[in-house]
Structure formats: C-alpha cells, structure tokens
Amino acid sequence: MSNERLSEQMQAFDRWKSDLREGIVRYQKWLEANDMVDSEDELRIFEILDALQSDRLTIAFVAEFARGKTELINAIFFSEYDRRLLPSEAGRTTMCPTEMFWDNKAQEAYIRLLPIETRLKETSIAEFRNEPIHWTHIPLDLSSPDSMAEAFQEVVRTKRVPLQQARELGLYRDEDLQLHSPDGTVPEGIDIPMWRHALISFPHPMLKQGLVILDTPGLNALGTEPELTVSMLPNAHAVVFVLAADTGVTKSDLDMWKHNVKSLHKESGVVVVLNKVDVLWDELKTPDAVEKSIDEQARKVSQTLGMEASRVFPVSAQKGLLAKIRHDNALIERSNILHLEGYFARDILPYKQSLVRQHVVNEIGSMVKESHDLLASRLNSATKQLQELKDLSGKNNDVIEHLMKKAREEQVAYFKNVESFQANKRILSEQSKKLLDLLSLSELDKLVSQTREAMSGSWTTHGMKLGMKTFFDGVEEKLREVGTYTEQLNRLVVTVYRKFHQEHGITEIKPVLYNVAEYQREFEQLKQDAETFRNSPLTVATEQHYVIKKFFISLVSHARNIFFKAHKDAEHWSKAVMSPLVKQIKDHKEQMEQRLENLRKINESRDTLQSRIEELEKSSSMLRTQYAEVRSILSTINRPLGAAQETARAAAG
Ligand SMILES: Nc1nc2c(ncn2[C@@H]2O[C@H](COP(=O)(O)OP(=O)(O)O)[C@@H](O)[C@H]2O)c(=O)[nH]1
Ligand SMILES: [Mg+2]
Missing domain, CATH: 1.20.120 (Four Helix Bundle (Hemerythrin (Met), subunit A))
Structure with missing residues (x-):
C-alpha cells in the first residue's frame, strides 16, 4: 500500500523527469562534442527542457458548495502542516476558483488575486495571468502559520455591493432573489466575492514537483465563469467530483454532473468522491452494518451517475485530515483517504506520464533517432571503404x-x-x-x-x-x-x-x-x-x-x-x-571526397595503403563509440517510469 502513496509516486515521476532531462542534456553535450549542433535543433532542445521544467499535473476538484472539496484538498495534500491550512467553512462559501501550485520561476510563496471587477473587461483569465499588474499580490510568510491562515482567508473575502453593480458583473439574476432574501423583499445590496480568481504559490513538495490543484466553487461559478467549463476543467488531467453523504445526490449535484463533469471523462480521469461518510458511522450499529450502509450509498451513487463502482470512493475528508494530523493509523484506514490517493498514483500519474513521454519522444526522440541514423550511415560507409581498401592490396x-x-x-x-x-x-x-x-x-x-x-x-x-x-x-x-x-x-x-x-x-x-x-x-x-x-x-x-x-x-x-x-x-x-537530408547529403559528399582522396594517395604510392587502412579503422572505432553513446541516450529517453523507480530503489538499497 505504502508505495501507492501519491507523494511517493510524484517523487518517482519527478525522478523520471529529471533522468529524462539528464538524457537530453547528455545529448546536447554529445552533439557539441561531435560537432553536430544545428541552431534550429539547439533551440528545440532548449524549448523541450523548458517545457519539462514547467510541466504540470493538474487535478481539479469540482462540486456544489459545502460538499467538502477544500477539506479533501487539506486532507490529501496539506495534512503535514498539522492544521486546516485552507479555510473550509460550513454553509455557502463564496470563494473564487483557486489554483495552488509552486511558482518555479519566481521561487516565491504568494497569493495573487484577480479583482472581481475584471469581469467587465474583454480579457480572459488566461490572458490576465500574463499581466501581474492586474493582480493583488500578498507574500506568504511561511514561518508563521497564523499569518498564512489569515492570508488564505483573503481568498474567501466578500464585499457588499448595490444590486445594480452585482447585476453588471453577472453575479445577480432576478431569479436568484430567493437565495439572497428568503422573505422576497428586494435587498439594497448583496455580498459578492472580492476576487475572481486566486493563484497560490506554495512550496509544498508535491506542488514543487509540478502538481497543480484547482479548487472550484459551486455550480454558480461554472455558470458565470465560462472559462472554467471551456478551458480550465477540460485541461485538467484529473477531475474529482465530490458528493456528500449527508445530502446524497441532490438535483443541483446531478445537473452539474450531467452538464459539466460527465463529458470530461473522455479526456481526463474523472473520479467521484462520496465524502462525509463519517455521518454514517453510527455507534449503535455494528461495524459491519455501518460498512454495509456506506457501500449501499456508494452503489446508489454509481448507479445514479452512471459511473463504474470502482471509480466511486466513499471517504471522510474531515476524519482523514484529523487522523493524519494525529497519526492515528486506524482512523486513517477508516477514512479511506489513502484509497483515493492510491487511485491518483496508479491511474492518473501514469496517464500523465504517457502524455509527457509522447511529447518528448516525438520531439527529442526523433532528433536523437536522426543522429543515430546519421551515425549508422557513417559507420556503414566507413566499413564499405575499409573493405574496398583491404581488397586493393595486391591489385594493380x-x-x-x-x-x-x-x-x-x-x-x-x-x-x-x-x-x-x-x-x-x-x-x-x-x-x-x-x-x-x-x-x-x-x-x-x-x-x-x-x-x-x-x-x-x-x-x-x-x-x-x-x-x-x-x-x-x-x-x-x-x-x-x-x-x-x-x-x-x-x-x-x-x-x-x-x-x-x-x-x-x-x-x-x-x-x-x-x-x-x-x-x-x-x-x-x-x-x-x-x-x-x-x-x-x-x-x-x-x-x-x-x-x-x-x-x-x-x-x-x-x-x-x-x-x-x-x-x-x-x-x-x-x-x-x-x-536530416541536408546533413546526410553533406556527409555523403564528404565521404565521396574522402574516398577519392584515399584512392588518389594510394595510386601515387602503394605504401600509404596500410596507413590509410589504419586511419579508417581508428575512425570506425570512434564512430562505434559515438554510436553506442547515442543508443544509450535513446534508451534513457524511452525508459518507462517503472524502470526509473527500479533504478532508484536499487541505488537506495
Ligand atoms: N462530517 C464531515 N464534515 C465535513 C467533511 N468534509 C467537510 N466537512 C464539512 O463540510 C463543510 C464544507 O466543507 P468545505 O471543504 O468548505 O466544502 P467546499 O465548499 O466543497 O469546499 C465544512 O463545515 C466542513 O467541516 C467530512 O468528511 N465529514
Ligand atoms: Mg471550498
């Protein structure tokens, strides 16, 4: 079980990526050493190294409000801070979509917040991302958990604005009156989120290894921020849809599932979490009976959503977080939180790896293959020439x-x-x-x-x-x-x-x-x-x-x-x-010239034959060494994740 922990798998993935980087750098050096650099290739290698460096794995959490998304994120990723790092609240949270990651370039912990008023502009969030000037920047003081917790509170800040302004921002519809004023009187102002989007750069080990967590607010935000639906969620590698055992599958859960989540299944892994199963932990029932009722509810969820039962995870995020903080193994087990982590580790990571692999093997792999083929052809021609010269001895x-x-x-x-x-x-x-x-x-x-x-x-x-x-x-x-x-x-x-x-x-x-x-x-x-x-x-x-x-x-x-x-x-x-062909043509031209030169020299004086043969033998053996090196680089680049783990384990043991 322990090797299925997500953090360990992320580490293995990171090692694999750094092996890959090493292979690419080796290739870069090899090209230089063999005088085979070409400026276009050089640029490409640089881009690939950069892409590997900034490669990310995005897991998005989607659900109606109060299903426990934030608590789940705390339990899976942030338990080692011995507290509830991200604010999770009872009742309706008006949080904005939040991305957690580590900013590799800035190497700095911060919260950046995009003001809600930017919704009036014709610029997408993706475009705003490149313009730091529009964001409010709050540095995070990692040495003080209290000040950090306070900074995180900023993400859920709201403010009261006149109805008209909320309407202009697309955050109030007359149909929603019920929500804001149960007695039906039209309020003068309503509370809206201060922020439209939050970016949190935080030096958590998994985030440093390229994990990005996207925490989304409820259904409302999916309706008012289309970029989530058409861009951010489809780009995630895994989507976690969270339901809660205390509410069951409500109509709005089902709406959200049908219209926003289910279709993501084709592109990325979707899993369903049935959270808060601790509400079913009835002390008056036998453990068996409790387990049965949890299984029963999970089965119903899987039927209602039309999702395989193996992808429905009944968990208790709250107990999981508590158990991890207290190092209470029995409670960790009961919370079932590790099961979910195991799923990410076993299914999502390898999928993600295959994407990175595909990209790198396509790009770098074809370049290395090209070098490989070029060498093969040089070696081939050297062998032929050698044979020709050897055959010459004794000829007139x-x-x-x-x-x-x-x-x-x-x-x-x-x-x-x-x-x-x-x-x-x-x-x-x-x-x-x-x-x-x-x-x-x-x-x-x-x-x-x-x-x-x-x-x-x-x-x-x-x-x-x-x-x-x-x-x-x-x-x-x-x-x-x-x-x-x-x-x-x-x-x-x-x-x-x-x-x-x-x-x-x-x-x-x-x-x-x-x-x-x-x-x-x-x-x-x-x-x-x-x-x-x-x-x-x-x-x-x-x-x-x-x-x-x-x-x-x-x-x-x-x-x-x-x-x-x-x-x-x-x-x-x-x-x-x-x-590749230009290189081959140039090579072939040189080989032809060399062959003629050899023949000419030998024609002038037969004594040079032996020394020519020796020279060719020397250069063939050098070519063979180069060839072996490039083959080994090629195999590093093609190595699967499992192999990198084996190597690391062997090195550690
Ligand atoms: N009993 C129980 N309550 C939970 C669990 N997970 C979250 N909650 C509570 O549900 C409420 C909403 O949680 P939150 O994480 O803010 O939900 P979000 O709106 O989906 O992000 C909070 O009061 C949490 O304490 C759980 O596993 N069990
Ligand atoms: Mg939340």
Whole structure:
C-alpha cells in the first residue's frame, strides 16, 4: 500500500523527469562534442527542457458548495502542516476558483488575486495571468502559520455591493432573489466575492514537483465563469467530483454532473468522491452494518451517475485530515483517504506520464533517432571503404584507376541531384509560407469578426448558437484546407527524400511529416465543451448578455491558443523538415571526397595503403563509440517510469 502513496509516486515521476532531462542534456553535450549542433535543433532542445521544467499535473476538484472539496484538498495534500491550512467553512462559501501550485520561476510563496471587477473587461483569465499588474499580490510568510491562515482567508473575502453593480458583473439574476432574501423583499445590496480568481504559490513538495490543484466553487461559478467549463476543467488531467453523504445526490449535484463533469471523462480521469461518510458511522450499529450502509450509498451513487463502482470512493475528508494530523493509523484506514490517493498514483500519474513521454519522444526522440541514423550511415560507409581498401592490396594500378574513374562519375551524378534538391528545397520553403499564412492568427481573427457579425450584437442564447455555428464551421473549413495543403507538402517531402535514398544508396530515413490531426482533435474537443456549456440549463435559463460575452471571450482565447501552437509547430517543422537530408547529403559528399582522396594517395604510392587502412579503422572505432553513446541516450529517453523507480530503489538499497 505504502508505495501507492501519491507523494511517493510524484517523487518517482519527478525522478523520471529529471533522468529524462539528464538524457537530453547528455545529448546536447554529445552533439557539441561531435560537432553536430544545428541552431534550429539547439533551440528545440532548449524549448523541450523548458517545457519539462514547467510541466504540470493538474487535478481539479469540482462540486456544489459545502460538499467538502477544500477539506479533501487539506486532507490529501496539506495534512503535514498539522492544521486546516485552507479555510473550509460550513454553509455557502463564496470563494473564487483557486489554483495552488509552486511558482518555479519566481521561487516565491504568494497569493495573487484577480479583482472581481475584471469581469467587465474583454480579457480572459488566461490572458490576465500574463499581466501581474492586474493582480493583488500578498507574500506568504511561511514561518508563521497564523499569518498564512489569515492570508488564505483573503481568498474567501466578500464585499457588499448595490444590486445594480452585482447585476453588471453577472453575479445577480432576478431569479436568484430567493437565495439572497428568503422573505422576497428586494435587498439594497448583496455580498459578492472580492476576487475572481486566486493563484497560490506554495512550496509544498508535491506542488514543487509540478502538481497543480484547482479548487472550484459551486455550480454558480461554472455558470458565470465560462472559462472554467471551456478551458480550465477540460485541461485538467484529473477531475474529482465530490458528493456528500449527508445530502446524497441532490438535483443541483446531478445537473452539474450531467452538464459539466460527465463529458470530461473522455479526456481526463474523472473520479467521484462520496465524502462525509463519517455521518454514517453510527455507534449503535455494528461495524459491519455501518460498512454495509456506506457501500449501499456508494452503489446508489454509481448507479445514479452512471459511473463504474470502482471509480466511486466513499471517504471522510474531515476524519482523514484529523487522523493524519494525529497519526492515528486506524482512523486513517477508516477514512479511506489513502484509497483515493492510491487511485491518483496508479491511474492518473501514469496517464500523465504517457502524455509527457509522447511529447518528448516525438520531439527529442526523433532528433536523437536522426543522429543515430546519421551515425549508422557513417559507420556503414566507413566499413564499405575499409573493405574496398583491404581488397586493393595486391591489385594493380589499373584497378585503382578504374575505381577512381567510377568514383568521379558517381560524384558528378551526385552533384546534379544536389542541384535539383536545392531547387526542390526552395519550392518547399515557398509553399511552407502559404501553410503558415493559413494558420496565422490574423486568419483566425477574420473568422472571429465574422462570428461577431453573425451574432449581430445579439448576446442571447440564440445569438450564441448562431455564433458558435459560424465559428466552428469556419474553423473546420480552414483546418480542412490546411489538411489538404499539408498532404501536398508532405508528398513533396517524401518524394525528395526517397529520390536521394534510392539514387545514391544512402541509408533511408523517414522524414517527419506535418500533422494537423492533433489540432483538429483539439478543436473538436473545444466544440464539444462549448456545446456542453451552451446546453447547460444554467446558460439556457439566464439569457445573460454578460455570461455569453464572457463565453465568447474564453472560446476565442482558447481557439487562438490552438492556432498559435499549430502555427509555431508548422514554422518549426518547415525549418527542420529537410535538415536530416541536408546533413546526410553533406556527409555523403564528404565521404565521396574522402574516398577519392584515399584512392588518389594510394595510386601515387602503394605504401600509404596500410596507413590509410589504419586511419579508417581508428575512425570506425570512434564512430562505434559515438554510436553506442547515442543508443544509450535513446534508451534513457524511452525508459518507462517503472524502470526509473527500479533504478532508484536499487541505488537506495
Ligand atoms: N462530517 C464531515 N464534515 C465535513 C467533511 N468534509 C467537510 N466537512 C464539512 O463540510 C463543510 C464544507 O466543507 P468545505 O471543504 O468548505 O466544502 P467546499 O465548499 O466543497 O469546499 C465544512 O463545515 C466542513 O467541516 C467530512 O468528511 N465529514
Ligand atoms: Mg471550498
């Protein structure tokens, strides 16, 4: 059980990442040592190292208010502070969405709060994130738990504002009157959250290892902050949906599940937590009977939600936190909190690792593979030359001259092909420009203005439907065009590569092709998330201009992000796609020259044959060492997480 603790698995994951980093750095050095650096590759390596450094695992907690999300976060992640670190309160909390992480760049503990008034601006939270000036910054004094607890209280601060202002901010609807004033009199002012979003940088070990926890307030926030639904939650690697045993599955729990959470299941792991099972710990019942009633309720939850029973975890966050603080093992066991941690460790982390792995292996792996292939081809040619020279001993000059003549002819044919290659390369680079134009942000922005026109300023659910249709139809059309164009480009690339390999017997390498499928998939997902939001009863019921406007802002911001990535990717691709072949061509040219030079020297004086053979043998053996090194780097990069753990365990034992 103990090795299923999330913290240990996070550590193993972190070690795996640092092994990977080491492998990449080794490769970087290897490239330098062997004089094989290319500025485009260098940049790419730098980007990958940076991406690994800032790689994150996001777990989002979603539920109606008061189900115990915050308590659960305290119990799983923050128990070693021997207190309830994050404020968890009885009753309705008006907290804002809160992200907890460690700010690696600033290396500083703080709380940053985005004022609620920023909702009036046409900027998404993601965009605000890059503009610290809009956030209120509170440094955290780690040496004083009291002052820290006080600082955390700031996150849940509210303020009283006139009704009109709350309405403008999209935080009050006339239908909500009941909530604010049970006797039905219209209040003069209402309490609204001070903040729209909170970022907490905190040096907890798991956060330092790249964990991000997203704590969300209840259903209301999902309705009023569309960015949560269309961007933040779909981007999380795991979503924890929390129910409480004292309330059971209420109508609003079920609404939230159906419209906001269930659909996330495709992209990320969703688990259901049935919290507060301690309310069922009836002293008058036998332990067996208690367990039975808990199982019964969990089974009902799984049926109602249509979720496999193995993904429903009955726990008590409160007792779990208490038990961990008191080191009461029996109570920890009873709270069942470790079960949930084990699930994250066993299922979520490996999934996340496969994502990182896919990315790194795609990027760096193909570069290392390229070096590997280049070496293989050098080694191959050295071996051939060596054989040729060995065969020469005892042969007369005619044979050598004949060989030289043939080598020269090959060289001439080769140079002709190099010329036509250069021409093709120019064509390709021209055509790549068109690909980049198709993927440019200004193209997308044209679509955005068309969308706005289609809606003709009608920020209603009907207008939203029209707008979404215009937008996604437009994007799909554009991506189709990109797809067709990409196919043409890829065909040209393949042809150019093949021609060289076939005509000159060069070791075949497969060019990396540009692929838009990933971005098409991302748009498909965005469309589904947007659809979910549009169909959510909250959205349909409100007809709120405000919310719909916000929804479009987050939609556009997300879409721009996808285009930005696709464009960047295409730009890199167009610069790099020919480089393996260029290197091969250069190498082959040198080999041909060297071969001729050898033959010439030997022709002049047969005495040099032996020394030439020795030289070639020496350089072959050097090539073999380089080859072994690059193979070992390749295997480090391909190593699975489990293997890294084994190594660490072996080293420790
Ligand atoms: N009995 C019991 N109460 C809990 C448990 N977890 C949370 N609570 C209580 O439920 C209330 C709401 O908890 P909180 O974490 O703030 O809920 P959130 O709004 O979902 O973040 C607080 O009074 C907690 O003390 C639990 O496991 N058992
Ligand atoms: Mg909370």
